[in-house]
Amino acid sequence: MARPDGRESGQLRPVTLTRRWSIHPEGSVLVEFGDTRVLCTASVTEGVPRWRKGSGLGWVTAEYAMLPRATNTRGDRESVKGKVGGRTQEISRLIGRSLRACIDLKALGENSIVLDCDVLQADGGTRTAAITGAYVALHDAVTWLAERKSLAGKPAAVMHRSIQAVSVGVIDGEPRLDLMYLEDVAAEVDMNVVCTGDGDFVEVQGTGEANVFRRDQLDALLDLGVLGCAELAAAQQKALAS
Amino acid sequence: MARPDGRESGQLRPVTLTRRWSIHPEGSVLVEFGDTRVLCTASVTEGVPRWRKGSGLGWVTAEYAMLPRATNTRGDRESVKGKVGGRTQEISRLIGRSLRACIDLKALGENSIVLDCDVLQADGGTRTAAITGAYVALHDAVTWLAERKSLAGKPAAVMHRSIQAVSVGVIDGEPRLDLMYLEDVAAEVDMNVVCTGDGDFVEVQGTGEANVFRRDQLDALLDLGVLGCAELAAAQQKALAS
Amino acid sequence: MARPDGRESGQLRPVTLTRRWSIHPEGSVLVEFGDTRVLCTASVTEGVPRWRKGSGLGWVTAEYAMLPRATNTRGDRESVKGKVGGRTQEISRLIGRSLRACIDLKALGENSIVLDCDVLQADGGTRTAAITGAYVALHDAVTWLAERKSLAGKPAAVMHRSIQAVSVGVIDGEPRLDLMYLEDVAAEVDMNVVCTGDGDFVEVQGTGEANVFRRDQLDALLDLGVLGCAELAAAQQKALAS
């Protein structure tokens, strides 16, 4: 099976990071990995939840969701179903954990930032696009706080690393980078790799539901993921410089 | 109080209707009334809900929602709260009723169409923008069904009218068309007018929470609403012709 | 189609307003519009919700509900379904908005009043009967507060207007006042008109789901609604005088 869009196995889809896509949030980025399109917003509120008051520490959390027709067939709204599904919660938790790895909550001071990642259109890799875009939105929100002199520490100390994520997988025995939906459902192994700009790992999640995987396959996927993340880090830097 | 964006009292904000904004839905329109931005999608499924089977009638329904940071301060997600709020349900019902007024369910045949109106950015008039955009998305979805020869009647019979909506209100005693958020909160009377392309009414909802209103004010608002809807009908036609 | 109970098109059903129907509430009125029977109670609590404390303003809110067998076929309880339906929420919000239009929350002072409108028997017009009865219950609750010297302003300043509501509709092309259930389901256009005792409008909601309506029909319905409300205002005054 060739890649549906003709890419090389180690090639990312076109990536765009559009800052200030919406007017209200302190940080707001429309991230696109090919046809996958996620709106990432960072909302700042002064103060922290009650249980954290007086700790001197800030709070960063994330919520992920999909519009009902982001996918090929319409999904029922979780608000209408009255509960947040397991997949949604799992991804929200992953995004929150990943982004907390790049921020010094003490330097942030008693401020709260909520990262909302809403998938407007899905074509595989929504969670990795969300993490990659949320980093830029978070950066803008921290800059906004810095301009208001509301940070406890120096801006550079608050965000001491960048964070990126990409999916990798094995299709027909071949390791591939940044899977589209058609590849995702065909993958024997599927892995999400979250890295720092320095090439260290923040989170690694590999799953072989249909098939199991060997150590050498795992190694090849990790290599590919690290390469992809490095490219994404460059794209983030470029977006933040503009 | 002058209008924040310098408009005449009877002037609409710039209106754009971007068709095929997303790739998956059978109809998909990004509608903008100034800074208000709503993604309207129409999702077709063959067949109708169980209780309607064998009736020969189709089914059209609508769901409205806001992204958490569509507004100036972040709102909690209804999925996380575990229930759909009163305002959301009220607007979803209004959109569904309004759009059902333009469609002949017998000519549609036993097909179901769900209209999802997700507010990506809010600056007043989100429900009227949603109705105006949803009409175009619905039109595209019916065309899609026509191309597949899946309609029970002729395409023209299915959608026998167009539907538009606009808000009107009285600010400082002056009737104004298409209120922005700043005007909406300052309005003494607030009215939503849903019309057909022929200038008839589908729905009229006028509220004077802070103040009551006289018959002559009501008349002036209805006049303004009808004018605004006629302009929106032209914009819809132009979008559908492109 | 003649009116099922032989009324003239501009005639109300027999209206009764029975004050002090129950012993516990500060205000309690059983309102009947023909066979429609709604128990309206006004419950006073000192103080206001947390977010309103220290504002000097009072708070009035409303909740509407139907007993499961108020209607011809039994409806499932919303408590058992675990959520309040869209229709219920919409009507609760309408009643609350309507009654807040007659009360000066500053003169009320930091007191809260909840208006519960429970439909014991339904035959069309339950929301308009509820608004008409709730006004009387609210009046009694304010008098109760006045007797305890718990108002911030003078009693007359607290309730500076009366509020009434009635349904109107077009059946077979004829505008009719105060629709029974059989008329309600047959109506081409259905409108609820909420007025003040001075004949001004508080809320106007007109819907033409099956059919659209022209401006002259709208005008005729508004005329009829204003007349009906004037009669209801007289009935309220008589009940409050007894």
Add this chain to the structure above:
Amino acid sequence: MARPDGRESGQLRPVTLTRRWSIHPEGSVLVEFGDTRVLCTASVTEGVPRWRKGSGLGWVTAEYAMLPRATNTRGDRESVKGKVGGRTQEISRLIGRSLRACIDLKALGENSIVLDCDVLQADGGTRTAAITGAYVALHDAVTWLAERKSLAGKPAAVMHRSIQAVSVGVIDGEPRLDLMYLEDVAAEVDMNVVCTGDGDFVEVQGTGEANVFRRDQLDALLDLGVLGCAELAAAQQKALAS
């Protein structure tokens, strides 16, 4: 502590059973035990729940609820809270079990009857009033089915016993019949006794939260309960004869 209304310790409050209180249900009774006022309706539907189809057996179930201001202080609606409370469920189950003891589900045939007991005003003994009233509503519903020739057995076989219930309790060491609210909260022991018209027991529930109770107290309370139920059975018979 003398009884607040001057009754003898073995005396019931005035009991009224008003049949056909509402127009829609197949059976409908307003039952009053003094100031306690419960609307009991019996709703018939042909057929039984899916899991019971083809069994030849009918189904009888009950739901109990309180209007928010049935009591001295307003209680939040269970529909708004999104769940049915433990007390409500417990009483609903008790009413259902009690009434199923008087009906032959085989003779009823595959019909379903829902008994709704809504407390309009509460002054102690709401569950016992509900059971006593629901029996009469159920009787009327069965008669309604008999008139339509919809029963599997003979009417007399369907309802082979009558059912009544009353509360008893010990206050200041004295056993008393049919407790008012003021007595209920002061009782050392509180018991609900459900009997058949023949004086047998259907259900006995005795609780001594604040205090424990001795066998001789239990015996005295049972004696009192049986006497009270016999009087209630006579009241039911009289109501059904009218």
Add this chain to the structure above:
Amino acid sequence: MARPDGRESGQLRPVTLTRRWSIHPEGSVLVEFGDTRVLCTASVTEGVPRWRKGSGLGWVTAEYAMLPRATNTRGDRESVKGKVGGRTQEISRLIGRSLRACIDLKALGENSIVLDCDVLQADGGTRTAAITGAYVALHDAVTWLAERKSLAGKPAAVMHRSIQAVSVGVIDGEPRLDLMYLEDVAAEVDMNVVCTGDGDFVEVQGTGEANVFRRDQLDALLDLGVLGCAELAAAQQKALAS
């Protein structure tokens, strides 16, 4: 029908009370009545719920639940269903009321104890085993508080009685003690008796869903229940002495 395990009609199943079954709780008892196996834990927290602060009184409450496969066929989890069922709530309330009858909340001081009774395996009598085991777990938790000098009164004053419970029922006309599941479903009358170690009653609940019962049967069941509770009280004492 002979007893499935060959017991005499007045004989309990083998009873074991294993203290300190788990390492974390302040009190923890695995209670077994034959094959019925319930884990009872008592969890202490300093302080009381907000509405009780400053009262000087402690708080004891209970929650009962079943593992999904404690029974012969798997039951859906109440967490997944999103609500606690009527039976579960009823039993939780019974356990809480019963145990509060043995504890002096003033002597307990402002401490809270939650009794969790989780049925690991069910064979009838789960609620009575739970009450019997919870008493021992509560005793251990009070001792734990005494060792920390955290009680307001003397330890002996805090728990001034013991509490036991047992089920009794009539099968084929014969009164039997401590019903197994097979007997429970076959019983014409089913009663749960909660006693103190002094032989007084705390709660008596008798139900005759399929059949009604006479006073002499009730008397025989109460006699049997009191005897069974006395045996259980001895087993509790032995366990606490070990």
Add this chain to the structure above:
Amino acid sequence: MARPDGRESGQLRPVTLTRRWSIHPEGSVLVEFGDTRVLCTASVTEGVPRWRKGSGLGWVTAEYAMLPRATNTRGDRESVKGKVGGRTQEISRLIGRSLRACIDLKALGENSIVLDCDVLQADGGTRTAAITGAYVALHDAVTWLAERKSLAGKPAAVMHRSIQAVSVGVIDGEPRLDLMYLEDVAAEVDMNVVCTGDGDFVEVQGTGEANVFRRDQLDALLDLGVLGCAELAAAQQKALAS
């Protein structure tokens, strides 16, 4: 920091797998990893969910939960909170995915097996103990089906691999196997490794919330995980042979 229980860094805690711990389920195993104690049951039902009927494929799913006092401080019940938390759902999904990797759903035929993993006592590694125990319970359930000749394929074909899981983590820079709770909260990196008896991977989840991790650390943890799983596979085999 030395290991709290004095183990070597590459040493598992004592592992026990007690089959047939409860009498009702088709498979039932109490698994203990040191003080972590999980009851794993496998419940068989004939047939599959509606959407899978006629596919010839079976269905295996899992649900994980914790008793409220399995941990050091009591957690509120998810049934009482009315929703299943994110962590619970995430682990339930992980267990289900892991166990589906060892079963041939075609050979299983149209049978459903639910794996319930209830944590009776927690001391770290509850999800890995659950997976390890659930494999044995699932094996017993498949044998039960084989004895009833209810499998579509040969028993050996149904379960073609064994599945084990263990946690690994880095504490003070040292990679350790099978973390206790005290180690879990102190870990810089935390990873769960799910393997087959052949040493292949089914799932790998590594998280470095407080810290990031390098490739060489990841490699060392994977090595350790594979070794631990091999030991667990031997324990499973021994348990199944007994």
